[in-house]
Amino acid sequence: MSDDNEQNLLNYKLQLQQVKAALELDKDNAELLALKTELDEIIGLTLQLLGRDPSEAVEVGEAFGWKVGDHCSALWARDRLYYPAVITEVRRDGTCFVSFAHLPSDSHAEQCQVSLLKPLADGAKSGADAHGSESGAASLTAQGSNAQAAKKRRREERTKALEAKMRKVAKRAEREKEMEAVVEREKKSWQSFSKKIQKQGRIGKSIFATPGPDNPKGRVGVGTCGIAGKGMTPFAAPQYRPPGASGGGAGGSGAGYHHHQYPPSTTN
Template sequence: MADDLQGNLQNYKLQLQQVEAALTTDPDNEELKKLKVDLEEVIELTRDLIKTQLIELKAAQESAASSSIDEAELTAKLLAAEEPNVSRIVPVRKDWKVGDRCLAIWSGDGQYYEATIEDITEDGDEVSVVFDNYKNSEVTSLALLKELKAGAKRAADDGADSKAKKLALSKQREYQKKKKQKKLQRYKQLEEEREGEKNKWLAFNSKTSKKGMTRKSIFASPDNVNGRVGIGTCGMSGRPMTEFTTAEKWRKGM
C-alpha cells in the first residue's frame, strides 16, 4: 500500500500545482480555493500514512530479526535456573541472624530474590527465609545466601516493570492504530469531496457559458490531441493532466 500512497502523493502535488496556477487567473473562485485547501490536507495525510507504514514495516523487520536472539536468551535462562551458579555467590557471612535482609534462592525458578531470615537451624547449615514480594517461606542452605547490596533491585520488581512497559507499549500501539484509522477515514472523505468539487466546477462553468461568459474551465478539453482532461489546462502546457480517482468513469460518461 505504501507504493500506492507514494504514487497518489505525486498526483496530489501535481494537482495542487495546477489548481494554484488556475487561481492566478481566477483568485476569487471559491471552488478552487476549497479544492486547494483539500489538496493540501490530503497531501499532509498521505505523508503521515506513508511514514506510519514505514515505521510499522521497520518494527516488523526488527521483531523478526530479534526473535532468534530472544529464543537463545530464553534457553540460557532456563539452563541457569536449573542449577544456581555457586561460583558467583558472595562469600557467606558468619554472623547471619534472624531478621537480617538477604538474597535467597527461590526453588521455583532458581533465581535470587530479596528475603528476610526468620529462623536458623542450631547447626547453622540451613535457614528459613520469607520472600519479601511473595510472603512465602522456604528453607535453603545458609551457604547460598547472598548479601543484599545497597540499591539492589528485586527480580520481582524487574518483572513488574517489564509488565508495565509491555502494557504501556500495548496502549501506545492501540492509540496509533486508532489514529491511523482516523487518518484513513479522513483521507477517503477528502477523496470524495475532491470529486464533488470537480463536479461543482463543471456545473459552474456550464452556467457561466450559458450566460455568455468566456471563463474557461480547468476541466476543459485540451487544445492538443495528446492532452488529458483533468485539473490544470491553465498554463501547464505540454504536461498530461492529473486524473481524479474516478476520472475514468467520468470520461466514459462524456
C-alpha cells in the first residue's frame, strides 16, 4: 500500500508540475488555478498518509536541485537498479535524460523521473561496483562532456530553426504588405476615375434600360429605328363619297378619298 501511495504521490507531483507550466502561459486561467489548489491538497494528504511532513517541497526534483551536467545515481529501467549517471537534459514535465556510466559513450540518453534521482553518495541499490568504480567515474566524466556538447548542438540547432522561421514569417508579412499596397493603389485609381467621370456629367446608364419619365428613348432594339417605346401610328379609315358630291370630282380639293369618274352609259 505504501508503494502505491509513493507512486500516486509522484504522479500528483508530475501533474502539479505540468499545471504550473501551463499557468506560466495563462496565469489567470480559473480552471488551472482550481486544479493547482486541488493537487496541492491531495499531495498534502498523501504525505500525511506516508507519515511525512506535509510542508515537504512538492516541486519535482527540488530536493536536490538537479540541473544539466550534475552527476547522480539514476534508476536503470532494464534491471531497476541504480547506476552512476550524468544528467543531459531536465524537462518541465518532471522527467530528465541521463547517460549511464556503464553504457558506451555513444549510446542514447535514457529518460527517467527527476524525483527518482539520488546523489552518488547514497549508493543505494547501486550496480556500479559490478562494473568498477574507477572506470565508471572516468566514463561518467567523458559522458558529461559529451552531454554538454550535445546540448550545445541542440541549442544551436533550435536557434537556427527559430531564425529561419522568423525570416520566413517576415518575408510572408512583407509580401502581404506589398499586395495590400497594390490593392490600395488600384482602389484609389478607380475612385479617382469615377469622380472624374461624374464631374464631366457622364452617367453610366445602359441604353437598354427600361424607359423612364426622364428618358422615353431609353430602350433600343433591332428594327425599332430609334422609336421604341412609342405607341402605334394612328390609322383613319377612308370615307365613301358618291360622284358629284361636294368636294369631289377631278377639280375637287377635299381632304377625303378621291373616286374615279366614269362616263355616263348610253343605251341603244
